Amino acid sequence: MTAAPIATRFTELVGVDYPIVQTGMGWVSGPSLTAATANAGGLGILASATMTFAELETAIARTKTLTDKPFGVNLRADATDAAERVDLMIREGVKVASFALAPKPELIEKLKNAGAVVIPSIGAAKHAVKVASWGADAVIVQGGEGGGHTGPVATSLLLPSVIDALGGRDGQTSIPVIAAGGFFDGRGLVAALAYGADGIAMGTRFLLTSDSAVPDSVKREYLQRGLADTVVSTKVDGMPHRVLRTALVDALESGSRATALLAAARNANEFKQMTGMHWSTMLRDGRTMKKQGERTWQQIIMAGNTPMLLKAGLVDGNTEAGVLASGQVVGMIDDLPSCDELIQSVMTQAHARLTSLSGLDH
Template identity: 65%
Template sequence: METALTRLVGVRHPVVQTGMGWVAGPRLVSAVANAGALGILASATMTLDRLRAAVREVAARTDAPFGVNLRADAGDAGDRVRLIIDEGVRVASFALAPSRELITELKEAGVVVIPSVGARRHAEKVAAWGADAVIVQGGEGGGHTGEVATSVLLPQVVDAVRIPVVAAGGFFDGRGLVAALAYGAAGVAMGTRFLLTSDSTVPDAVKARYLAATVKDVTVTRAVDGLPHRMLRTELVDALERSGRARALLHAVRHAAGFRRLSGLTWRRMVRDGIALKHGKDLSWSQVLLAANTPMLLRSAMVDGRTDLGVMAAGQVAGVIGDLPSCAELVEGVMAQAGEVIGELAAAPGGWVDAAMPG
């Protein structure tokens, strides 16, 4: 299936695996790339040396294009951009809107720039600055999320920009891909669906918690880091919501210290990143400190398998997923179902679509 996205980045299928911290490592990304979709490494939880090693590991596992996701507000974002350029990575993805200067530097080096956004105005801004495409995530998506549903946000963005738009938030199968294409998107991005594959390195006990979840077990809370965060509801989440602000801040300080040791960041760099985060989202200093909770609480679950001590970011689709296919099986199934749905629509009386639907 050829779309503006597949032509832009050189993949076979208009499907993107999002850059999930502690989850989107070399094994998952290379498996997605070999399946013909676009895999994206999550770099925010990696040191520069670890990121370079991860990029080279993916390149050794696949000849297909892949990307790296960056935090645009990180103090060393420029260093990471140069690493991407030096290592010949095809796509740079951003969790927040990157600056005009970073976009220009990447584009001049031939890197495709695809920021992720959660509002139409952000899509318009990065498009005006030269972004090649944009991933737009509706409120159904996992992790930090907004309040507007994908079905409302997606057509707004498609109508507002003239670059390829990739839909995220609520997608897990071929029917969703066809729906996104009908809205005018050039493909879909999925996080939770790729987390729940046999190629994902997330511990089996954690995957079991996801598979057992219903739609009602996926909640949005501010208790972890002061920002709206979609995740599985667990006893820990309940406890965090009941705890007072002073106790939450104490936990945040501890987690910040742990993340500093793992990431190799200095306290000065972490403070600079916190200032950037505060400015970008108009947060209080208490919320900035609480934001240190996220990397370590996610790591406890996604790496250590401690569902009692960690949090599990999840899109609402976690409540309707019940299997663990390989990435190859997942992508093949999505594309096969999409083809069947398009065929059925074309064959229906008064059919309004044909197999060349994507443009």
């Protein structure tokens, strides 16, 4: 039996049945996973940061052959070809543009004028207020429990702070809020809705599905881990990055800064060769990152680590030479359902919890 939908402002905004988002994870969120999520009634998001422009073009076309449901593409707002990628999305009729960094107001306006929905990810209440004032349609709020780049504040505190900042303390937020970081089942969905959110986003939980292209040997590595088996490291790429504890991560954590920089430079060169990017383009991207954020040149150089170390683990299956991004929620996961089975399970449990809670006032 198919679980009944739960309608929120988010589901109505993007045209999906369930208030569940599969986040754009580099090397993980390809056409198969994105389409499987969309076909299951959630919002699947392609991760384009690790794709060349041509690869993104192919990925969007492939996804459209696998689903006729709405899906999204995650973009780097600071990429030098961000405008061209936006034009591609508009031409292809992609429903949602998600951003790890806030896009400029003119980019938001261009997407909205073309009928696309713009959903940046933010890590602080002030950033939510800013992007809302720029015209963003919704925001994804990721707390410290999440995998990959993350902040220090737990979802249970970050989420209500954002909701309050957007006017939702005693009413409805000015734009829909999607909660991320630590979600894996229907109880979490109900908790997020109770806070005032309009849905949840999950990364690690979708990585650990049968529809994910991550090698089975790597999935087994994740399934063996507990709640204490992740660490937030700044040695991967200079920014806080939650990953599984491995021998490589331990070595990075205990290694010298000079050794880390040398390894990062090698990885940056390999990433350049793999994607066909020119050094001039990478340096231009680096200058943009430095101008828009608070990164030092050392952190920007170290950012070259991320794509190649993640590729080694998540694509090549080499857990000794690669890094495995993971949320703390990995310690709560012990199975590999399909995306459809996962979403049905989440929704069935959510409805059961809502029914149980409705009886508390009698």
